[in-house]
Each structure stands twice: as structure tokens, then as C-alpha cells.
Amino acid sequence: MTSSLPLEDRGLAYGDGLFETVLLNDGQPRLWDEHLARLVRGCHALGIPMPAEHDLAAPLAEAPRGLAVLKLVVTRGSGGRGYCPPRDPEPRLAWQVSAFSPAVDAWRQGVRVRHCRLRLGIQPLLAGIKHLGRLENVLARAEWSDPQVAEGLVCDSDGVLVEATAMNLFWQRDGRLETPCLDRCGVAGTLRAALLERLAIDEVAAKPEALLDAEAVWVGNSVQGVWPLVRLDDSDGHMLASWRLGKMHRALQAEAQALLGYPLAEH
Incomplete structure (x- = not known):
């Protein structure tokens, strides 16, 4: 060692x-x-x-x-x-x-997220694992410097939603929890794995437009926990959608907070 x-x-x-x-x-x-x-x-x-x-x-x-x-x-x-x-x-x-100190304000107040221009290459042999070759994520994260933007969402080369640059993506649509299927690329996060075991979350192949129909959207990982989205921008910084935080946002967040030993986010 x-x-x-x-x-x-x-x-x-x-x-x-x-x-x-x-x-x-x-x-x-x-x-x-x-x-x-x-x-x-x-x-x-x-x-x-x-x-x-x-x-x-x-x-x-x-x-x-x-x-x-x-x-x-x-x-x-x-x-x-x-x-x-x-x-x-x-x-x-x-x-x-x-x-380490988590971003507590992001738990409580939610975050602004944007779409990235970069597209992830499709390689099923590497899908899900956390290998060291993360240049795609580096380039995606380099697309913005605005501190008001907390994360960026990336699609694969077919335009299918995959993840955020350092987090997994979840949303609720028509009352159902969904997350991108990660059988072609992307990192299958450990918090994502734990939530999939505990909650009814469907793994789906969806285009970015699906988020415009969502009642709630979140990004999360096993270090920061789950952040609810309050605003989604396109890759040029123009607002596409916004959400007012409510009970449905806190329900998924509460599951994640318990798994990580974090206190509940304030309503």
C-alpha cells in the first residue's frame, strides 16, 4: 500500500x-x-x-x-x-x-444545473465502473465557470441522458422515480445502487426532454448526498425549467441522507 x-x-x-x-x-x-x-x-x-x-x-x-x-x-x-x-x-x-464538509446549502435550497455540450462515448465494457480515464468528465466540467451552476448533465453520443459530471441523475415523472440506465457508459454510483435496492426506481433510456415533464429532479453521489434541482439551463445558460421544492423532493433526499448518516435537509 x-x-x-x-x-x-x-x-x-x-x-x-x-x-x-x-x-x-x-x-x-x-x-x-x-x-x-x-x-x-x-x-x-x-x-x-x-x-x-x-x-x-x-x-x-x-x-x-x-x-x-x-x-x-x-x-x-x-x-x-x-x-x-x-x-x-x-x-x-x-x-x-x-x-470534508458537504454542501449543506445545496441540500436545503436546491441547485441550478445545466446541460453540457460534451457527449460521452458509448463503451459497454467500461459502463458502470469507476475507471481512472475520466477526461470526458473533466472536459464537461470545464464548460462552465459560473459558481451559481452546481452541476452539468451529460448525454451519450446518441443523445441519451447518462449522468451529471460527478453525480448520478434521478427524476420523478408521472409519479414514478426514474434514473438513466447505465449499460452503455457512465458511472454507477454507490448511493444510486443503495437507493435502487430500497426504492422503486426505474432504469430508463430517456432524452433530455424527459426532464421538462418531470415533477422533481435530483443529482446525487455518495459523498455530497442528494441535491434537488430548482433550475435547469441549456448549454448556453438559458433557463429550460424550474421547480419549487416540496415534499416529493425531500422524500428521496431523506432516504439518501439516512444512508450517508447526514441530518435531514430543512424544508
Whole structure:
């Protein structure tokens, strides 16, 4: 286990690896089983040996009191020739623990979100896992600098809704909770996985227009929790829709807050 990676590591050279970002509260990980399950899926998809669970949990002993975030990085290690991976990889595990404060105002007041111009490439072999090659997300996030805009929504190359740049997407339409199906691209978040187990949420293929018919829309992840949308803009910053926060917004949020150990958002 290491807190850094050498320059010849394949994770640095090619994005040949995976990562997990875990919320800690007094050293206790939230949604730990979901994080481990996604890491197992990612290691299987990339053909990287899964680290031992006790190695993955070792950084927890060094976590500070209060809220923190643990970032775990698993790479294929060094070796191989060019893109050709080594036959018997020796993976590396790197990690970092940082103090953290959630965006409480976003829980309570909701957020403004915009559509991004960038389109995600479709690659089912990598769909759902949290691999290191996240340049698409970086470029999408670089599309705006307005601090009033909290997130950006991205579609795949066929124009189907996938996710936000760093969060999953949910909405309620005709009384039904829905979230994009992530079988072609995108990151299947651990909070999303936990909510799918507990609530009746349909995984659907939908175009952006679906959000205009939604009674409520949210973005969320396992670190920040769930943020309700109060405004949706197009990629030029023009408002497409707005929502007044109500009980339906708080219901999904309450489930997420409980899973993460956060207090309920104020009405």
C-alpha cells in the first residue's frame, strides 16, 4: 500500500485502474459494501486482481474524527509493453484521506444545473465502473465557470441522458422515480445502487426532454448526498425549467441522507 504512484505506473500512463471515493464519519465508511462491490466489478472488467479487503480498509485507522473522504486508487501496476498489459500484473493500491464538509446549502435550497455540450462515448465494457480515464468528465466540467451552476448533465453520443459530471441523475415523472440506465457508459454510483435496492426506481433510456415533464429532479453521489434541482439551463445558460421544492423532493433526499448518516435537509 502506498500514498503515491511511480511515474511508470500504468494508472498514470494509461488510466489503467480504478478508484473509489468513500465518505467517512469518525473513521467509519458509509456504503462500504457498495464500494467494494463496484470495485470487484471494475477489477473483473479490467482483469486486475482485487486487493485484499484488509488492505483496502487499512487507511480507515488513520482517518480523523468527523467527516472525511477516503480516495482509494487501484492500478494494474507497472510493466507490459506500451498498451499491452503484463500477463501477471502486480497491482498497486494508493490512498488519501482528506477532511470534508458537504454542501449543506445545496441540500436545503436546491441547485441550478445545466446541460453540457460534451457527449460521452458509448463503451459497454467500461459502463458502470469507476475507471481512472475520466477526461470526458473533466472536459464537461470545464464548460462552465459560473459558481451559481452546481452541476452539468451529460448525454451519450446518441443523445441519451447518462449522468451529471460527478453525480448520478434521478427524476420523478408521472409519479414514478426514474434514473438513466447505465449499460452503455457512465458511472454507477454507490448511493444510486443503495437507493435502487430500497426504492422503486426505474432504469430508463430517456432524452433530455424527459426532464421538462418531470415533477422533481435530483443529482446525487455518495459523498455530497442528494441535491434537488430548482433550475435547469441549456448549454448556453438559458433557463429550460424550474421547480419549487416540496415534499416529493425531500422524500428521496431523506432516504439518501439516512444512508450517508447526514441530518435531514430543512424544508
